[in-house]
Amino acid sequence: xxxxxxxxxxxxxxxxxxxxxxxxxxxxxxxxxxxxxxxxxxxxxxxxxxxxxxxxxxxxxxxxxxxxxxxxxxxxxxxxxxxxxxxxxxxxxxxxxxxxxxxxxxxxxxxxxxxxxxxxxxxxxxxxxxxxxxxxxxxxxxxxxxxxxxxxxxxxxxxxxxxxxxxxxxxxxxxxxxxxxxxxxxxxxxxxxxxxxxxxxxxxxxxxxxxxxxxxxxxxxxxxxxxxxxxxxxxxxxxxxxxxxxxxxxxxxxxxxxxxxxxxxxxxxxxxxxxxxxxxxxxxxxxxxxxxxxxxxxxxxxxxxxxxxxxxxxxxxxxxxxxxxxxxxxxxxxxxxxxxxxxxxxxxxxxxxxxxxxxxxxxxxxxxxxxxxxxxxxxxxxxxxxxxxxxxxxxxxxxxxxxxxxxxxxxxxxxxxxxxxxxxxxxxxxxxxxxxxxxxxxxxxxxxxxxxxxxxxxxxxxxxxxxxxxxxxxxxxxxxxxxxxxxxxxxxxxxxxxxxxxxxxxxxxxxxxxxxxxxxxxxxxxxxxxxxxxxxxxxxxxxxxxxxxxxxxxx
Numbered sequence: 001x002x003x004x005x006x007x008x009x010x011x012x013x014x015x016x017x018x019x020x021x022x023x024x025x026x027x028x029x030x031x032x033x034x035x036x037x038x039x040x041x042x043x044x045x046x047x048x049x050x051x052x053x054x055x056x057x058x059x060x061x062x063x064x065x066x067x068x069x070x071x072x073x074x075x076x077x078x079x080x081x082x083x084x085x086x087x088x089x090x091x092x093x094x095x096x097x098x099x100x101x102x103x104x105x106x107x108x109x110x111x112x113x114x115x116x117x118x119x120x121x122x123x124x125x126x127x128x129x130x131x132x133x134x135x136x137x138x139x140x141x142x143x144x145x146x147x148x149x150x151x152x153x154x155x156x157x158x159x160x161x162x163x164x165x166x167x168x169x170x171x172x173x174x175x176x177x178x179x180x181x182x183x184x185x186x187x188x189x190x191x192x193x194x195x196x197x198x199x200x201x202x203x204x205x206x207x208x209x210x211x212x213x214x215x216x217x218x219x220x221x222x223x224x225x226x227x228x229x230x231x232x233x234x235x236x237x238x239x240x241x242x243x244x245x246x247x248x249x250x251x252x253x254x255x256x257x258x259x260x261x262x263x264x265x266x267x268x269x270x271x272x273x274x275x276x277x278x279x280x281x282x283x284x285x286x287x288x289x290x291x292x293x294x295x296x297x298x299x300x301x302x303x304x305x306x307x308x309x310x311x312x313x314x315x316x317x318x319x320x321x322x323x324x325x326x327x328x329x330x331x332x333x334x335x336x337x338x339x340x341x342x343x344x345x346x347x348x349x350x351x352x353x354x355x356x357x358x359x360x361x362x363x364x365x366x367x368x369x370x371x372x373x374x375x376x377x378x379x380x381x382x383x384x385x386x387x388x389x390x391x392x393x394x395x396x397x398x399x400x401x402x403x404x405x406x407x408x409x410x411x412x413x414x415x416x417x418x419x420x421x422x423x424x425x426x427x428x429x430x431x432x433x434x435x436x437x438x439x440x441x442x443x444x445x446x447x448x449x450x451x452x453x454x455x456x457x458x459x460x461x462x463x464x465x466x467x468x469x470x471x472x473x474x475x476x477x478x479x480x481x482x483x484x485x486x487x488x489x490x491x492x493x494x495x496x497x498x499x500x501x502x503x504x505x506x507x508x509x510x511x512x513x514x515x516x517x518x519x520x521x522x523x524x525x526x527x528x529x530x531x532x533x534x535x536x537x538x539x540x541x542x543x544x545x546x547x548x549x550x551x552x553x554x555x
Contacts, residue, residue, distance in 0.1 A: 003132050004029035004163040007096070010139040012039045014174055016067050018058060018421055019043070020051035024071025025111065026098035029163035031069075043421065043450060045414070046442040048075050052082020052095065053414025053440070054421070059091050060401045061376055061419035061426070063213065065146050066093040072100060073111030076157070077118065081408060084122040086153040088405025089234060090211060092146040093153040094139075099128070101161040115157050124152030129159065132167035140172065148177040150298040151211055179212075179297075181314030183322075192326045194293055194310055198267035200335045201227040202290075204250055204279075207234030207404070208272015208297060208316050210397045215239065217320035218271070224327045225269075228339040230258040232273050233389055236400040241393050245336065247343045251279035252540045253386045256346035259546040261339045262287050271295040272316045275305040276405070285545035295319055346551075348390045349537070357507045358530055359383070359459050363391035365507075366429060366457070369514060374399060375427040376419045380412040380436030382466035384459045386536040388431040410439030416454040417446060427518065428453070434460040434484055444497040447523040455517045456525045458490055461532045469535050473550065494525035502526045 001009070007030055011019075020043045023031045034042060045051040048070045055066030066086075070079050076097040086093045100109045116126045125145050127138050135158070142154040195201060203225070209218050215238050222229050222245055230250045231238050239246055248255030250262055262268060268290045273279070280286040286306060294301075294308035295316060302311045312319050349360070366375070377392060378401040379385040385402055394400050401419055403411040416430035437458050447454055459465075464482040471479050494501030502513035504526060517524040538549040 004033035020054040021069030048078035054418035057415030057418030058422040062422040076115040126155040179315035202265035203229040206273025209238035212316040214317035237394040240395040257342035359387035378416040490527040
C-alpha cells in the first residue's frame with residue numbers, strides 16, 4: 001500500500017469514524033486515499049482552527065480521541081491554538097499534518113514549516129515520520145499516548161513523499177490503555193485515617209474525574225464521607241449539581257459557600273484538579289487552616305501550586321474505588337448544615353435588572369426547556385463562559401465543554417460542531433459573546449452544509465464584556481478598545497449562510513426563538529441583546545484571598 005493508504009487503514013483500526021480537516025498540496029495523497037474509505041466521515045471546515053476545535057469538542061463529548069487533518073505551512077500553524085487549547089485541558093486528540101518532501105526539508109521550501117518544533121511545548125508528544133517502515137507504528141502509538149495517563153494532543157507530521165511510497169501493512173488489534181496504580185496498602189490506610197479523623201472535610205473535584213470516567217465513584221465517595229463538594233470549571237458535571245451537598249464552583253467567580261468552605265475546612269480533598277491561579281488566587285491564603293490530600297494522575301502537579309499534606313498519584317477511578325472500599329460511613333451534619341445554609345443565603349445572582357432579558361434568564365430558561373434531554377453546553381470564553389457555568393444545572397459529565405486553561409475565544413463554535421457530530425442524539429448549545437462569535441463565525445458554513453443542528457446563543461452586550469468588567473473595577477473605567485459598536489448584524493449574517501437567525505430584546509422574544517430553534521432540528525443563531533454593564537459576580541480581584549469577594553457593584 002501507499003503510505004497514505006496505510007494511514008487510513010490505521011485510523012480505521014483505531015476506531016476513528018470522524019475527521020475534521022482542510023486539504024492542501026502536501027496532504028493530497030491522504031485525502032485521495034480517504035476518498036474510498038467508507039468507515040470514516042470527513043467534515044470540511046472553513047478553517048483549520050475550526051477543525052482543531054471540532055476534534056477537541058468531539059473528544060470532550062465522547063471520551064474518544066478527536067482527529068483533525070491539515071496541510072503544511074499555514075495549514076499546520078492554523079492548528080496551533082487548537083492544540084494548545086487541548087493541551088492545557090488534557091484532551092485526547094491526534095492531529096495529522098503533512099510537510100514538504102524529505103529532500104525539500106530545511107530549504108525554506110514553499111509552505112514548509114517546522115511544525116514539530118513549533119508545537120513541542122503544546123503537545124503531549126509529536127513526531128516527524130522519517131520512513132514508511134515506521135509510519136503504522138507511529139500512528140498506533142500516537143493514539144495510545146493521547147489516551148494514556150494524563151491525556152493530551154499528539155501531532156504527526158509526515159513528509160509528502162512518504163505518503164506516496166509503497167510499504168507493507170499488517171493489521172494490528174488496537175492496544176487498549178489499562179491504567180495501573182502503584183500505591184501501597186500503607187498509603188491507602190494513611191489516606192483513610194486522614195479522611196476519617198477530619199471534622200470539616202471538603203472535596204474539590206476537577207476535570208480529571210471526567211477524563212477517568214469516575215463520576216459514579218465520586219458520588220459514592222461523597223456519600224461515604226458525607227461532606228460538601230465543589231467542582232472546578234473543568235470538572236463541571238462530574239458531580240450532579242442538583243444534590244444538596246454540591247455548593248458550587250471555587251475561586252475567582254466561585255460561590256461564597258465554596259470559597260468559605262475551602263477557607264474553613266480542616267481537610268481539602270482535591271481530585272483531578274491542578275490548583276490553577278483562577279481557583280487559588282492568593283496562594284499563601286488558600287485553604288490556610290486545612291491539610292490537603294491531593295489525588296492526581298500526574299505526579300508533576302503535586303506540590304506545584306499548593307503544598308499537599310498527602311498525595312495519591314494515579315487514575316482517579318481506581319483510587320476512589322480503593323478508598324470507597326476502605327472508608328467507613330462518615331457524618332458531618334453540623335459542618336454540612338453551615339455550608340448548605342451559606343449556599344442558600346448567597347445564591348448566584350445576575351447584576352442586571354431582572355425585568356430585562358439577561359444571561360441568568362437565558363441560561364435558566366434553556367435549562368428549564370431542555371431538562372429531560374440533558375443538553376451539551378459549549379461555551380466561548382469570558383462572561384458568557386462564567387454565566388453558562390453559573391446559571392445552568394449540570395447533572396452529567398461531558399455536558400459542559402469549555403476552554404478552561406488557555407481561555408480560547410472562538411473555541412465554542414468549533415467545539416459545538418464536534419460535540420454534535422460525536423453525540424448525534426444530543427441537543428447542543430453554544431453559548432457565546434459577541435466578541436468571541438466574530439472570531440470563528442465562518443464555521444456557520446460548516447453547520448449549514450452538514451446540517452449540524454447547533455443552537456448558538458449570543459449574549460450580545462456590544463463590548464468585550466469581561467475586559468470591560470475589569471476596566472470598570474480595576475482600571476478606573478478607562479474603556480480602552482473594548483467597545484464593539486459595529487457590525488455585523490448577526491441575524492442577517494446567519495441568514496446569509498441560510499441559517500435561521502433571531503434578534504432578541506425581550507424575554508418573550510427569547511422564549512419564542514428558543515422553542516422554534518429546539519423544534520427545528522436545524523442550526524440557528526439567537527442574538528440576545530443584554531446590558532453592556534452586566535457583570536459576572538461574585539468576583540475575586542487578582543492575588544486576593546478567595547474569601548475577599550465582590551458581590552455587588554455600584555456603577
